[in-house]
Amino acid sequence: MIALTEISKKRKKINFKDNKIGWLFALPAVILLLFFTVLPIALSLTLGFTNAQLLETSNPKFVGTQNFKSLLGMSEFTLHASRNADGSVAKDEHGKPVFPQVRSLTRPDSPYVHLRGMQEIYRFGENDKSGTVHVILARDPTFWRSMTNTLFFALVVVPLQGGLGLLLALLVHQKLKGRNIFRTIYFIPTLTSMVVVSLLWQFLLQQNGMINRAIHLVIPGYINIDWLGNTHTSMYAIIGLSIWQAVGYHMIIWLGGLQTIPEELYEAARTDGANKWQEFRYVTWPGLRHTLVFVLITITIAALGLFTQINVLTQGGPLNSTSTLVYQTFSRGYQEQQIGAASSISFIFFILVLIISLLQRILTRKADQ
Amino acid sequence: MNPKRRLSLAVVFATVGLIVPAAGVAQAAPAAITMWTHNGGNAAELADVNLTVKDFNASQSKYKVIVKAFPQASYNDAVAAAAASNNLPCIVDSDAPNIPAWVYAGYLSPLTLPASLTKPFVPAVKGIINGKLYSIGTYNAAVGLFTTKTILAELGLRTPTIANPWTLAEFNDAMSKAKASGKFDYALELGNNNTGEWWPYFYSPFLQSFGGDLINRAGYKTAEGSLNGKAAVAWGNWWQGLFANGLSPKNETADQHNNGFVTGKFAFAWDGAWDGPNFLKKYGTDLAILPPPNLGTHPVIGGGSWEWAITRTCSSSAGANAWLAYAIQTKYLIKFANDLGNMPVTPAAAAASPFFGPGKPFAPLQDFSAQLVTLRPPTPAYPILAKVFENAARAIKDGGDVQNTLDGAVDTINTVLKSNNFYKTKK
Numbered sequence: 001m002i003a004l005t006e007i008s009k010k011r012k013k014i015n016f017k018d019n020k021i022g023w024l025f026a027l028p029a030v031i032l033l034l035f036f037t038v039l040p041i042a043l044s045l046t047l048g049f050t051n052a053q054l055l056e057t058s059n060p061k062f063v064g065t066q067n068f069k070s071l072l073g074m075s076e077f078t079l080h081a082s083r084n085a086d087g088s089v090a091k092d093e094h095g096k097p098v099f100p101q102v103r104s105l106t107r108p109d110s111p112y113v114h115l116r117g118m119q120e121i122y123r124f125g126e127n128d129k130s131g132t133v134h135v136i137l138a139r140d141p142t143f144w145r146s147m148t149n150t151l152f153f154a155l156v157v158v159p160l161q162g163g164l165g166l167l168l169a170l171l172v173h174q175k176l177k178g179r180n181i182f183r184t185i186y187f188i189p190t191l192t193s194m195v196v197v198s199l200l201w202q203f204l205l206q207q208n209g210m211i212n213r214a215i216h217l218v219i220p221g222y223i224n225i226d227w228l229g230n231t232h233t234s235m236y237a238i239i240g241l242s243i244w245q246a247v248g249y250h251m252i253i254w255l256g257g258l259q260t261i262p263e264e265l266y267e268a269a270r271t272d273g274a275n276k277w278q279e280f281r282y283v284t285w286p287g288l289r290h291t292l293v294f295v296l297i298t299i300t301i302a303a304l305g306l307f308t309q310i311n312v313l314t315q316g317g318p319l320n321s322t323s324t325l326v327y328q329t330f331s332r333g334y335q336e337q338q339i340g341a342a343s344s345i346s347f348i349f350f351i352l353v354l355i356i357s358l359l360q361r362i363l364t365r366k367a368d369q
Numbered sequence: 370m371n372p373k374r375r376l377s378l379a380v381v382f383a384t385v386g387l388i389v390p391a392a393g394v395a396q397a398a399p400a401a402i403t404m405w406t407h408n409g410g411n412a413a414e415l416a417d418v419n420l421t422v423k424d425f426n427a428s429q430s431k432y433k434v435i436v437k438a439f440p441q442a443s444y445n446d447a448v449a450a451a452a453a454s455n456n457l458p459c460i461v462d463s464d465a466p467n468i469p470a471w472v473y474a475g476y477l478s479p480l481t482l483p484a485s486l487t488k489p490f491v492p493a494v495k496g497i498i499n500g501k502l503y504s505i506g507t508y509n510a511a512v513g514l515f516t517t518k519t520i521l522a523e524l525g526l527r528t529p530t531i532a533n534p535w536t537l538a539e540f541n542d543a544m545s546k547a548k549a550s551g552k553f554d555y556a557l558e559l560g561n562n563n564t565g566e567w568w569p570y571f572y573s574p575f576l577q578s579f580g581g582d583l584i585n586r587a588g589y590k591t592a593e594g595s596l597n598g599k600a601a602v603a604w605g606n607w608w609q610g611l612f613a614n615g616l617s618p619k620n621e622t623a624d625q626h627n628n629g630f631v632t633g634k635f636a637f638a639w640d641g642a643w644d645g646p647n648f649l650k651k652y653g654t655d656l657a658i659l660p661p662p663n664l665g666t667h668p669v670i671g672g673g674s675w676e677w678a679i680t681r682t683c684s685s686s687a688g689a690n691a692w693l694a695y696a697i698q699t700k701y702l703i704k705f706a707n708d709l710g711n712m713p714v715t716p717a718a719a720a721a722s723p724f725f726g727p728g729k730p731f732a733p734l735q736d737f738s739a740q741l742v743t744l745r746p747p748t749p750a751y752p753i754l755a756k757v758f759e760n761a762a763r764a765i766k767d768g769g770d771v772q773n774t775l776d777g778a779v780d781t782i783n784t785v786l787k788s789n790n791f792y793k794t795k796k
Binding site: 051053054055070101102103106107108117119120141206207208226228229231315317318319320331334335336337338339340 | 446449450452453470473474564593597618619620622749752753756757763764767768769772773776777780781783784785788789
């Protein structure tokens with residue numbers, strides 16, 4: 001992705017002749033990228049327009065944009081309440097209008113052809129008098145849920161993990177006794193496989209697990225929360241353990257950045273009477289700009305690709321509250337065995353990551369120069 | 370690396386390995402036959418599989434079977450992925466309801482075992498499609514509602530029989546009484562911490578007992594009405610209530626599943642025959658094995674268990690069949706049944722069972738298996754039905770709207786059926 005933006009910058013045309021040796025050195029990497037990145041992306045785009053099935057990969061048929069339509073399809077519908085024999089709006093015992101089941105409009109034999117197979121995701125603007133309500137229907141509610149979950153996860157994790165990493169880096173950058181011990185402790189989770197981390201956290205998070213017991217000691221009347229089994233807490237539990245696992249890596253990156261800032265700058269700042277905050281604000285922070293760009297982009301891409309923890313711990317549940325785009329791709333492709341439909345999700349995911357990364361590059365380009 | 374090259378490399382290494390210790394004595398290397406099995410997490414079962422392989426490898430020098438064990442949760446995905454990349458092993462095991470899909474997809478070739486060997490096997494463990502035998506199992510399984518006679522007496526409950534099982538009201542009453550007694554953490558242990566095939570195997574019989582099903586079995590062309598009709602919605606509401614009313618834990622832990630009933634924290638366990646020996650050890654003659662309740666139409670349990678099959682891409686099919694013929698000898702069938710608490714599959718193996726047979730402790734399970742089984746739908750679409758059912762049952766357990774969830778499940782199933790052209794037999 002970085003390579004793409006480099007090209008998009010209006011620099012002079014790429015000159016192959018002048019830089020033969022350079023290209024020769026790049027060749028192995030370029031070939032690998034072509035085979036293992038560009039080719040799969042091209043294949044996935046192609047498969048996304050077919051009805052390829054896992055069981056029947058030999059003869060997939062092209063189905064046009066059908067996969068994308070059934071992922072992205074949305075519709076708004078004004079639902080009219082049932083009427084009494086005299087034509088008045090039928091009401092229930094609370095005086096609320098009685099609406100027909102949305103399913104009656106979405107069945108395969110529904111007269112509303114464009115609504116067939118859709119599911120309600122939201123309703124609003126209920127009007128008791130006229131007996132109407134607006135209903136938003138989607139062809140694939142799980143897809144929209146996965147999309148918002150993925151974006152929410154990235155939105156929370158990127159600043160939190162980046163910030164926490166910086167904080168830890170600042171702590172272990174000080175000239176303290178035993179700082180290498182702390183560096184090691186913070187870094188160990190990063191070296192542990194995410195599957196192992198997930199299983200450990202499963203024990204910590206379960207209803208009679210250690211976290212609940214610890215809270216119980218502090219707050220005696222506390223009712224144990226089933227962190228991963230509750231739709232309100234599941235995503236936060238995933239966020240917590242994900243940051244715990246990955247923050248050490250970014251601490252090391254930040255630490256690397258901190259070590260490139262010359263000591264003389266700090267000495268000069270102190271001579272000028274700068275306090276600790278001013279030192280950080282005017283010496284450390286500007287010196288970390290390059291690191292910031294790297295940390296931002298790597299966390300974003302990793303966060304958008306959230307999968308392992310979900311697959312091990314929640315399988316997207318409860319009620320899709322932790323389903324992500326990558327998990328849905330896996331689930332659709334391997335469990336529902338619809339490779340074509342799964343490819344269309346992964347293609348949309350690719351476009352999403354590309355757009356976000358390009359945006360980040362454009363916004364941080366200045367910092368990088 | 371392509372399989373042929375991998376195979377030839379393996380042969381080279383195996384040859385080197387044989388020649389060097391034999392100090393230059395030339396000897397033909399045995400053909401390697403890879404086997405995949407689902408029981409990576411089940412030490413006792415894997416040990417029995419390994420025993421047949423070890424004995425078989427030692428019994429002749431033409432073939433060498435190599436076992437690769439997978440965790441059950443990811444086994445089917447691994448096979449599907451291997452098939453898509455043309456990398457299937459020679460021998461696979463498969464949960465019985467997946468056999469039609471695997472045959473349809475062209476993964477498997479018919480077994481070439483002599484009929485005299487397979488004849489004594491009970492029909493439930495033979496995967497016969499279009500008149501050809503594609504798979505055979507070394508054990509059979511059944512499910513029952515485990516409790517103790519003491520618990521039944523203390524709660525003042527009638528002992529149900531196959532002819533006169535608990536009704537929906539009686540079952541609900543039993544669960545409420547167990548919960549209200551205050552003696553147990555929960556009334557019912559269901560094992561919902563398990564994933565995959567566990568869900569349709571253990572829980573779709575409840576749906577079928579209500580009168581619903583995973584698909585309309587007349588033609589296998591739609592799930593509309595079967596999985597989202599009145600009976601299915603009644604099942605969904607009841608199922609949701611088990612968890613909402615605290616009768617069963619919403620998210621069981623592995624510890625609750627493995628030890629909940631034997632430590633007396635659960636009054637009832639809806640569990641498989643394989644956990645029976647453990648229960649028997651703890652409760653002895655007090656153990657009571659009850660038939661499933663009749664929740665609307667009739668009492669139902671699931672049928673079929675894991676079976677062995679041979680892939681179409683297997684390069685030494687003769688060797689694979691030779692192992693299978695070796696592994697289904699009575700002495701191994703006895704081990705598979707007795708070590709695992711499973712039902713024996715031939716009369717000869719049954720005679721040696723300490724658990725099954727007239728008057729033996731698990732005889733009731735044998736009766737359930739003979740009389741109450743509704744097989745999971747025998748259609749190539751089954752793996753998808755199973756996954757969609759699991760997702761829906763989970764969503765309902767977690768408090769999702771029953772009708773909407775089931776409607777969504779039906780739409781998913783019907784879409785898949787349509788895009789596979791209703792699995793019409795390929796030419």
